[in-house]
Amino acid sequence: MMEKYFIGIDVGGTKLAYGLFDRACNLIDRFKAKTNPELEPDEMLDEMCTHIDTLLKNNSLKRSDLMGVGAAFPSHIDYDNGFIITTSSLPKWDNVPVKKLFSEKLGVTVEIDNDANVAAIAEHLFGAGKGKKDMLYITISTGIGGGIIINNSIYRGSYGAAGEFGHMIISDDGYLCGCGNKGCIMSLASGPKIIRYTREKLEEGCHSILSAMVENLDDLTCKHIQDAANIGDQLAIDVINRTGDLLGIMFANLYQIFNINHFVVGGGVSKFGKPLFDRFNEKFRKLSKISYAYPVNIVPAVLGDDVGIIGAAALMLQ
Structure with a gap:
């Protein structure tokens, strides 16, 4: 029987990533392009079909x-x-x-899903959640979201919106969230809000090497905060600890709701690494008061930037 292939696509606000996979979901080749959000959906789907044809042609394949x-x-x-x-x-x-429009244009079966669900599927099948029956995936980057695996299947909820962890309210204070509420974890511990909090502390006069790392505070990034913390800068350390405490509250709430013992954490903010993981593990265990007889693991995701294309391709295996 001739080999057949899958393509996984990660559609972002600024880029399109494509992966060509074999039946076992091994990545064979990839292709990237810029997203043009000004295009009408029909036009963008035509462009995506052209990208797919290019990826196939590069590997001597056709639709x-x-x-x-x-x-x-x-x-x-x-x-x-x-x-x-x-x-x-x-x-x-x-x-x-x-799904209907894309399938008609391509002439092949198409499945679509939310990017966080897709990442959860990828980490569950091939990454840090492999072999776990139940798993929560949390991504912390520009926003905060997640995917829920129960009995080896993704749980989407009654209306497809399960896993919107970023809108969990953990405070009655803080920055206004895009949803209109205050106190959402996303308005406190997502990448842009971490940077905003740090910038405000610097503007208030907090002494920190961060002031010398950028010419303009608008250029501050989480990588700057990580680098400053690594050389002992107290403000940067405090920012990471604060972020860890906030996330620890979220994880404790999620554990009480789901009683799932394996959390996989991805996204750009997770690159703060061990100091962040140690801090939110400490906060989580303090709040959840779980017995060591019932271990709960909170571990970093392992699939990196390919998680979207891997999970998208794996939709065809569900």
Whole structure:
């Protein structure tokens, strides 16, 4: 029997990433392009078909060699019907029947899902959650989101919005979240809010090497904070500890709700590394008061930037 292939697509607000995979979900080749959010959905899907043809041609393949295409979108997805319900990164895509349109254009089976669900599937099948029956995946970057694995299957909820952990309210204070509420964990511990908090502390006069690391505080990044903490800068250390405490509260709440004993944490903020993980583990254990007879693991994700294309391709295996 001739080999058949899958393609996984990670659709972001600024880039499109494509991966070509064999039946065992081994990555064979990849292709990247810029996202043009000004395009109408029909136009962008045509462009994505062209990108797929390029990836196939680069590997001496054609569309008839495909078993299917999976695509991850930064969106609220109606998985069963293949609709994007809402998305902030691609404002023209609300209420678009992407699965139907894309499948008709390509002539192959297409599956779509939320990017956090797709990442959870990837880490569960091939990464830090491999072999675990139940798992929570949490991504902490520009926003905070996640995916829920129960009995080896992704749990999407009644309306496809399960795993929106970033809108868990853990305080009645703090910055205003994009959803309109105050106190969402995403408005306190996501990458942009960590940077905003640090910048405000510097503007208040806190002494820190961070002031000398950038010419303009608007250029401050989480990498600067990590580098400063690594050489003992107290403000940077305090910022990471504060972030760890906030995330520890979220993890404790999630554990009380789901009673799941394996958490996988990804996203750019997780690159703060061991100091962050140690801090939120400490806070989590203090709040959850779990017995050491019932271990709970909070571990870093391992699939890196390929998690989206791997998980998207794995949609075809579900």
